[in-house]
Amino acid sequence: MRGYMGKILRIDLTNEKIKVESLDQTIARSYVGGRGLGSYLAYREIAPKVDPFSPDSSIYFITGPLQGTLTPFTPKFVIINKSPLSGSLSRSVCGGGGFGPGLKYAGYDAVVIKGKAKKPVYVLIDDGKVEIKDAQKYWGMTTGETQSAIKKDLNDNSVSVIPIGPAGEKLVRFSGVIVSSRAAARGGTGAVMGSKHLKAIAVRGAKSVCVADIGQFRKLLEETYTTIRENPAVAKRIELGTPGTVAVSYSSGILPIMNFSRSTFEGIQGLMPEMVRDTLYIHNESCFGCPIPCGKLGFIKDGPYKGTVLPGPEYETIGLLGSNCGISDIRAVAQANYLCNEYGMDTISTGSVIAFVMECYQRGLITDKDTDDMKLKFGDPEIVMTLIEKIAHREGFGNLLAEGTKRVSEVIGQDSHKFAMHSKGQDFAAYDPRALVGMGLMYATATPGANHSFGPTLTAERVGLKDMLTHKEKGKLNRKEQNKYCLQDSMIFCSFSRFGMDERQQLRFTNAVTGWNYSDEEATLIADRIYTLERLFNVREGFSKADDNLPWRCLNEPLPDGPAKGNTVPLDRMLKDYYEERGWNQDSGMPDQETIERLGLSDLVSEYR
Ligand code: SF4
Structure with missing residues (x-):
């Protein structure tokens, strides 16, 4: 099978059984890989109505045929699981740390994990060899600390580690995997890993991925790099990253303001793309092998959060932890982003649930008695930071918020569901649908x-x-x-x-790699x-x-x-x-x-x- 390693790794953490099975060629062709293959496996293997936190529920880490081939824009991998937020099927995509290509180089197309370990563990996939290793010393560490500690203990800075943080360990329903500043967090992936006592997966390997038609592949590479070179939008994207969207979003009335209650915001200038660039950026970063380094490394130079070094923040984070909470200081948004990354939480759901309870407080539906004596005012950065800490550790009022906006509104009642901004329990991203x-x-x-x-x-x-x-x-x-x-x-x-390419070019790359001629x-x-x-x-x-x-x-x-x-x-x-x-x-x-x-x-x- 060109493009595939032909193997699925299955690990049951309850009895520490490790099994390798062949990837069925007909299934691979019918579902391609990533989300398609994961959805097919999940449909077959996750029994109806099983609790997402049950040992019987599986979580899938999946690559596709292009990972590891150096096709542009393919450093990512997909996680499929049953979402603890919504109870539906969920998929998250992440490009951090080179894990997608790394899993292929280690010999596998996918890893399926079920069961629950007796104590915290991590899985090491080392060029085909698989070990379940003790992770008690890493339990409690942040995502950044975990990556560094595992790399140090393996004496290998090039190993790719996808960890969870304290929020995943505490089963915060919107916690996720955060790796090298990139997140796969929207479907509660961190909580599902936490429920299995799985702190991280680490991969490394030196195998190679076969390409069916190398001549056509080279031709497509040349075409794509020419398109990237000649596309005037690329320079802007590299300069501003996804925060460039804030300007167009705000001018169209799409950017969420104070829990989606309005479209105008006095503090918007503080969140505009040029302000973000000039206040924070120190250099560009890209995912593994990507020709467009759209990620940013930032540094907070002054103010109460001075000294924090962080990736991002991306557009969605500025929308949800910024304007949606009434915050106009990009340094505060950046600090909130940093805390969410380190604790391992989705910035979108975190900003959404905080804005929701701010509106509940403003309307008098909850009082100081409910909020651990905090006055939840829109625009107060310290409240946002405190709530993030409390959610991540499930402390006091944060224990309720860790359940997500839908469940919080069910507890508060009093018609608060009318402005609980989610669908199926998953919080809105930074687009107000009334304007789009x-x-x-x-x-x-x-x-x-x-x-x-x-x-x-x-x-x-x-x-x-x-x-x-x-x-x-x-x-x-x-x-x-x-x-x-x-x-x-x-x-x-x-x-x-x-x-750099359209859907047709994506398909051409897939055909060149697999030889399937879709x-x-x-x-x-x-x-x-x-x-x-x-x-x-x-x-x-x-x-x-x-x-x-x-x-x-x-x-x-x-x-x-x-x-x-x-x-x-x-x-x-x-x-x-x-x-x-x-x-x-x-x-x-x-x-x-x-x-x-x-x-x-x-x-x-x-x-x-
Ligand atoms: S650096 Fe940006 S464009 Fe490149 S793969 Fe990562 S997210 Fe995509």
Whole structure:
């Protein structure tokens, strides 16, 4: 099998059994790798209604055919698990530390971990040899400390380590894996690892990945590097990174302000891209082998957080821990980002739950008695820092917040669900759907809930349709964008590969590496198959059309100001078009039998009901 190592590593931590099985060629061709392969395995192996923290639930670390080939924009790997936030299937993608290519070089396409170790452990995959090692001395360490300590103990700075922090150990539902400043955190990956007493996985190896058509591969490389050199947007992306999006997002009314209650913010100048660049950046950083170093290393030069060295912050973090909490000092956002990274928490859900309780406090739904005597005011950086510490350690009020916005709103009650900004329990990213309604449909229908990276519509709506405020064409657009991301996550290209190639070029690379000659039609069929299979996983868990929903605020409370003033999200109308596009039932949201058969899923569905 060109592009693949042909092996899946399976580890049961309960009885310390290690097994290697062959990767089935037909399955690899039908699901490609990454998200597709992981969703297929999870559908077969995670029993319906199993608790995400149960030893019986598995977590999947998966590569695709391109990792390790030096195809541009492919340093990433995918984690698939059942989300402790939403109970749905979840996928996270991470490019840090070279783990994706490293796993291939160590000899495996995927690692599947189930069970629960008696005491903290980490897994070392060393050029094919696998060990379950004692990790008691690392338990309690931050993500940065864990990476350094394991590298030091192995006497190898080049080993790739993906760790969790204290938040994952404490089962904070939005904790994740943070590696070399990059996060795979949105689906509670850290908590699932913590529930298994799994502190980290470390990989190294010297095997190579075979490419089917090396001549074509070289030609594609030349084309792609030429495109990157000639694309004027690349220099801007390298200069500003993802924070460059803040300006366009704010001017379109999309950036969330104070728990998505408005679109204008007096402190916005403090968060603008040039301010972020001039205040923080010291140099650019890239993921393993990437030609566009969009990451930033920052340094806080003055003020109360002086001396902190940190990666980022990225756009989503500025939106959620900055404007959404009313914070206008980028140094405070950076410090909050640093704490979340070290404790191992998703900055999006952390900012979202903090902004939510700030609004609850402002409305008098909770008081000092509930908040450990803290006065939760929007715009107070110290409150944000204190809450992050408390959440990470599940201390006092932080123990409740560690459950995530949906569960917190259920405890607070008093109609607070109306402004709890999540879908299926997954917090909104930094896009207010009232100013970008296609994104609202994406939040409502994405497999794990409101995850921005399941087919964001920002570029297509702004540049292509130029219509961000109505239902028109959003059903079709969402299927197209979701499918694009589905394939991208299965071949495992970074979503910023758009700066150097389009979907066709991605497919050409995959064909050159695997020799499979996927046609455009087959690629669309595979994307539909994977997305529908994820849907079927959720249906088996009890999800239905009622869960393809948005908070009351988005549907009933028009934006009070900004460019989208007066707009709400026309969700019902968009859902109708979307279900039609997908071949899903209009009343239940369940894939039609005809769709299941067309996508070749009938046998799988009848065998694993
Ligand atoms: S474009 Fe940025 S995020 Fe994507 S692989 Fe390159 S450095 Fe990493």
